[in-house]
Amino acid sequence: MGIGSALSAARSMLRPRTAADVDADRPHWAARAEDVKNRLVGGALRRLHWDLRLQPFHGYGSAHEVRVLAKVLYASPRTAADFHDQPVHDMRTVAVRGWRNFTSQVAPHRTVHILLGDQEFTVRADRSGIVDATLEISLEPGVHQAKLWTVPGNEVTADITVVPPEARVGLVSDIDDTVMVTWLPRPLLAFWNAFVVHQSSRQVVPGMPMLYQRLMREHPHMPVVYLSTGAWNVFPVLKRFLYRNGYPDGPLLLTDWGPTHTGFFRSGPEHKTRSLERLAAAYPDIRWILVGDDGQHDPSLYAAFAERHPDLVEEVLIRQLTEPEQLLAHGTLRPLAVSRRGGDGPLALAAPDGHALLAALQRHGKMSR
Template sequence: MSIARRVGSRVRSPRTVLATVGARSEQVRPHWAARLEDVKNAVVGRGLRRLHWDLRLQPFHGYGSSTRVRVMAKVLYSSPGTPADFHDQPVHDMRTMAVRGWRNFASQVVPYSTVHVLLGGQEFSVRADRSGIIDAEIDIDLPPGDHRAVLWTVPGNEVTADITVFPTGANVGLVSDIDDTVMVTWLPRPLLAFWNAFVVHQSSRQVVPGMPMLYQRLAREHTAMPVMYLSTGAWNVFPVLKRFLYKNGYPDGPLLLTDWGPTNTGFFRSGRAHKERALRRLVADFPGMRWILVGDDGQHDPSIYADFASELPDHVEAILLRQLTESEQLLAHGTLRPLAQQRRGTHAPPMATAPDGHGLLAELERAGELP
C-alpha cells in the first residue's frame, strides 16, 4: 500500500492554534530552571545514547473531529531490549498498568524528536517539544468513531495510539476533573503525583459514590456525548488514571493532563492556567459544542468554570460541583471550608452541588435537566 506523506501545512502546532499572550510569552528567554533542565536532558541523553538506549514512545488518547485530530504522545529513552510496545498495553491489562507509573517518573525524556504518524492511510511528521511531548493537530478526514494511529521514531519501535473522532451531530460534551471529583485520594495535593505513581493496589483508591452512574446516565441522555477528563496531574500518571477509570465503569475518553517540569516563564506550571487553556481549546476545536463541566469545590474549579461560563455562556450546558467533606477540604487546601468563590455573569448556566454522584443526579432530575 502506498502511503502519502503529509507534512508542513497539514500538521498544526498547538501554539499556532492558540495565539494567546501566554503562548507568545513562551518565546522569550527561558527561565533559569528550564535552561537547567535542558542541560540535564542533553547530558543524560548523551550518556544513554552511549549505552545504546533506544527511543520509545508512550502514546496518549487523542481526539478530534471529522476534519482534524489531535495526536498526543511522549518520547522517552528505554534500556536495550525493552519491547517497543511497552507503553501500548491494553487498558484492561492491570498488572502491566500497575508497574508503569513509577517507570514513567524515572524515565528520561527525549526533546525535539521527530515522530512519524500513520493515520487513515496517510503519513505525517510531527516534532516533540523540549519536554518530549508530542501535541499536534493533523488535518485529516476521518469518519466518527475509534481509530488507531501508528507512531514511531525509527522503524521497529512502532506503537499505536487511540484516536476518538466525535460525531458531527454531537452538541453536548462532558469535561470532568479527576482528583476529588471522580476519585478520592485522601492525601494532600502535593503528594498526589507520588501516590499515583507508587500506590498500585486498586483498594487504595476510592471512587466517588455514584459518579460513574451519573456519567453513564448523561451519556445515555446525550447520544454520542464526548467525554474529556481534564486534570492538573502529570502525563506520567496517564496509564494509572486510565486504569482507574476503566476499572470503575467511567465512560472512556481522552485525558488532558500536563507536564510538571519548568517552563520558559517559571519554575512550576500553573494548574489553573492549564485548565483554562484546555477549555478554550475545546471551544476552538468544537465551536458548536456545549459542555457539562464537572469538578469539586476543594480548589479552583468553581471559579474557573464560573469565569468560563461568564465569558462563553453559549458553550456551557451546566456546571456540576462535588462538595468535599471537611477532611477533604483540609487536605485540598489547608482549611475546613471551601475556598471563597465568586459567581460572575447574569446569565449563569444551571448549577448543581452535592456530596456525590447520586446527589448530583438527583439535583439534575429535580431541576428538570434530566427526565
C-alpha cells in the same frame, strides 16, 4: 502598513538588543538546567545503546482536524517496542507503584512519524519529549487508531476519538477529588498518592461512574474529556482506574510537571483554561457539562469560562469535599462558594457525590428519573 508604522518597525529592528531583551528571551534557569540534564542523561543512555520508545496518549478531533498526543522516551534494548501500547485491561506491563512512572527519561526534539487513515505526517516533539500535533485530515466519526514511530520497528498506536457532527452536549471532567479520591493539593498526600500508593487502592468517588453513564444515555453522542493538572507520567494509571471503575472512555488532557520558559512549575489553572478554550474552538456547536470539585480552582475556572462563553456551557457540577478533605485542602472547614446562575445562564449545582448530583439534576429537570 502605513509609512509611519513601517518606519517604527524598521527602527525597532535596527535598535541594538539590550540585556533586558536577552533576558526576556531566555528560558527560566530551571528549564535551562533541565535541558542540560536531558542532554547529559540522553547522551549517556545512547552510549549504552538505549532505544527510543513512544508512549501514546488518547487524542481527539472533529471530522476535519484531530489532535495527536504522545511522549518520546528512552528505554533499555530489552524493552519491547509496544511496551507503552498495552490495552487498559492488561495488568502485566503496568507499574505497581506510581513512582515508577516518574523514572523514565524523555527524549526531546525527536522527529515522529504519524500514519492516520491513508495519510502520513511528520512532527517534532518539544523540549519535554511531548508530541502535541494538530493535523488536518477528514475522518468518519468514531475511534480511530494512529500509528506513530520514530524509526521502523518501534511503532505504537494511539486512539483518536472523532466526535460526530450531531453531538450537541459534551462532558469535561476533572479527575483528582472529582472521579477519584486523592486529597490534592496537600503536598504530602499528593506525593503519597502519586508516587507510593498502589494503583488498585485508589478510591472512586461514590456515584460518579453512574452519573457519567446516565449522562451518556441521556446524550448518546456526548464526547467525554478528562481534564487534570496531573502529569502525563500517570496516564496509564489514570486510564486503567477509569476503565476498572466503569467511567466512559475518552481523551485525558494532562500536563508536564517540569519547568517552563517562564517558571519552575507549570500553572495548573492556565493548563485547564487553555484546554477549555481549545475544546471550545474545536467544537463550537457543543455545550459542555463541566464537572469538578471545590478543593482546587474548578469553581472559579468554570465560572470564568461560562462568562466568556455563556452559550457553550450546559451545566456546572461541583463535587463538594468532605469536612476532613476541606480541612486538609484549605486549613479550614469552610467550603469554597459555588455560584448558581439564574435566568438563561448555565445551571451550577454542588453536592458531595455523584448520587446527590444526579438527584439535583433530576430535581431541576435536567435528567430523566
